[in-house]
Amino acid sequence: MFGQGNPYDSQYFSQVSRGHPAKYRDFNTFPYTLYVSESAEPYPSVRDVLGIAELAAGAPELVTGETGLDRRVRWAHVVAGSEAPALLDGGELVLTTGAGWPAAGLSALMRTLVDTGPAAIVFELGTHFDETPPELAAACVTSGVPLIVLHRVVRFVQITQRVHQRVLAAQNEALEARAEVHAMLTELGLNRSPVDYVVDRIAATLGAPVVLEDAGHRVVAWSGGDARVLEHWAGSARRAPGRDPELPQGATRVPVEAQGTRWGLLTALAGPPHPAGRETVLELGAFALALARLADADGDTWLDLGSKRLFNAALSGRFTGERELASQLAAAGLPVAGRALMSATLTGVGDFGAHESLEAAILQTALRRAVAPEGSVVLAPAEQGVGAPRTLLALMSFPREDPRLGEILTAQQHPLATRLSRELAMMLPETTPTGWRAHLSIGVAAAGPRALIASLERIAQAGTSPAAPPALAPAAHPRVTVQLAEERPLAYLIRGLAGAPEVQEFAEGLLAPLFAHDRGSGPGHTGDLTLVLAAYLKHPTNRSLAAQRARLSRSVFYQRIALIEELTGADLADGETIAALTVALLARGEF
Structure with a gap:
């Protein structure tokens, strides 16, 4: 095969x-x-x-x-x-x-x-x-x-x-x-088992942690222990160009290569002896991984696997502390010590005019080039349902003196957006529809790994919210729209607190009549009251603009507002009521 x-x-x-x-x-x-x-x-x-x-x-x-x-x-x-x-x-x-x-x-x-x-x-x-x-x-x-x-x-x-x-x-x-071992790897090869599962089986066979890294010494997959085993790969000394990183004490390492091309290294940390020989087991495993790598001509599997695993671990809280999280980030190619950290999401909005895989590839490449060479970035697709916007999650690391971290007057003047726009202009096909945009949401600067992940979680919710479409792109960035977390401090704060039971109970209490109505059917039950309320709260002093955002005629929009006031018993002209409903919608991810 x-x-x-x-x-x-x-x-x-x-x-x-x-x-x-x-x-x-x-x-x-x-x-x-x-x-x-x-x-x-x-x-x-x-x-x-x-x-x-x-x-x-x-x-x-x-x-x-x-x-x-x-x-x-x-x-x-x-x-x-x-x-x-x-x-x-x-x-x-x-x-x-x-x-x-x-x-x-x-x-x-x-x-x-x-x-x-x-x-x-x-x-x-x-x-x-x-x-x-x-x-x-x-x-x-x-x-x-x-x-x-x-x-x-x-x-x-x-x-x-x-x-x-x-x-x-x-x-x-x-x-x-x-x-x-040969029989096991044969089965894995014939089953086209994923790379991380192959590494899992090698680690189980050896009874020791096993780490697979690519040619750039970024960790692709690891198994057989907690994330502390990655601390060796997080050190800056191990990244010296032109030579392989030093082996941890008691470890065994073999190259993953074929036909004169080396794709990475497979390392087993200290562990018990194996009847077949630890190095032999690793060599057989590396051979199986090399064959799988040959079948992946573009190398996307290795690139995506390491990033997906990192994001899954970070966003699901699979780390015991700041040091372990920092090790995972650094091992994946995102240095954190002495660096400025930033999170972002990048979403394709509108008809791209080609397959989504091409859109995703262009967005990834453009953002990588926009961050390089001074900065580092790891990317992974957001978990999405059918029909959801095409969103990439990004964690970025820059030198502290990087000009992209300086004072920014407006979102559209952000240096990262400028670089991204320039890269997209060189990469987008001429047939790309004029209405397509890349929407860049940038989180607040983070002081450490935990804060970086918290920032990403908040802007990820905002970036995929259907109630928050990006503004029109200016002439300076015809293909890029930008949203900064600093420009919506209330949304950033509430999304960070949304998981608290008290906040959820508060939001449910205010919005329960609207949810009950939207779940109904028949005359008057159009299922859009929460969307109408979100549009109104964005423009409480301009109902005509709010109706336009809700894509309703003014008369129908006013009817919906009156129905909301009737169901909730609230006065939508009252400032405190507007603030409370805004907090409730933010906590529920509807705003």
Whole structure:
């Protein structure tokens, strides 16, 4: 489904033979390379081998190399004579009595022996040497190779047999574990599972947090822990250009790449060992993600996923504090420390004359360019019902001295609107209807992450309110209308308090007769009294303009006003009544 043949078929995955893990394999029928690292092989450690009864029978003594007890034993080999180093590949448990070692030049022979990279050297006393040769001990100290001295004579064949059983059992367990991971990823690939679910499964398999980041080191998806795992990705030092970020302690990282193109990095934080090898599991997961990325030619899935997850977490309160929220924002590419923060919504209003996907792409690109290069922005589509305006949610970060944060006389003079208008002018198709507009709602400047999210929540409600159509765009910005939160301080305040039960009870008490009427049917029940009231409250001193905004004739509009006064028992000419009804409509999202 992703190319020639089935890339998930087992023929594409290497098998590990005795002591020779596959390093690179170029597939003849599928043009991608899968890397299986040698370090991922789950061989027994030197510490494990020391627990073998046959070795313990020799009264072993660890002379040097205690820090190397976790070295992996790939095989066991009995050696003798000065030609022994030529028989070694590295990683073996070397068993020797020193037979055939020359008296002259022993130091050079020992250096040659340890330079082959053995996992450990087991030296038996009593047959040819009564004490450990100092040349051997010195070479092991220099190289860090564990040196184990046996004070009793043992049968080396029994030790090698036990070690080989351990090695083969570990390799068999690794192959079975890889087959399970391979089968799981095959199913995910065939099911076209979303990227975040693939990351979830990799994290569950490893029992550790896993983070997927794109080529710009912005977090696309993460799983297996709370947002505190993202603090490493929130640091500014990790964004140094031209190099990958440093690994957290105990973490494992592999690239997500294919055909010479790297799309990102997959990182597993510290966790328990896995029979297949942590790095191997990550590599198989990265391979599956690379295939899915190849199927997404535009890369929109990765771009949208990280933003959507961020907005969902922030707007639903899925964070435990300011620091965790700041980490999530910074990891998504929105730095917050020492920066000025701003929220906004951008909505396409009117007939665009083309598919909504093109409209959304143009709006996103135009706003990104308007914010760049000094600022950063993350975008996500607002949750909307069928027929709702096409709205983007935006969180922006600017340097504190950015000119777009200076004094602004009017909304239409906002520098961000000017840049946005210029970008749209270059991008919009010539066939775009003249009535189409981009409506930009800008929240108040935020002092921190919590305030930024609160600002976004408030302007998001205002931006999608059907009772608040934008004003006509001026000639300076023929395609952009602008609304500033500062220009409607009461609306901004009430929307921040709208979730309080007392405010909702107040609003329900005032507006209940109108809601009951609008839910009715038959003569006189047109379902528009709340809209009429909203239009009136916007222009309480100009009923003709209010009727025009409500798209009703003056006579019908006056009839509706009289009906509202009759149902509520309120005098719509009274200033306090107007203020109370305005607050009620704002709290209910109807104004």
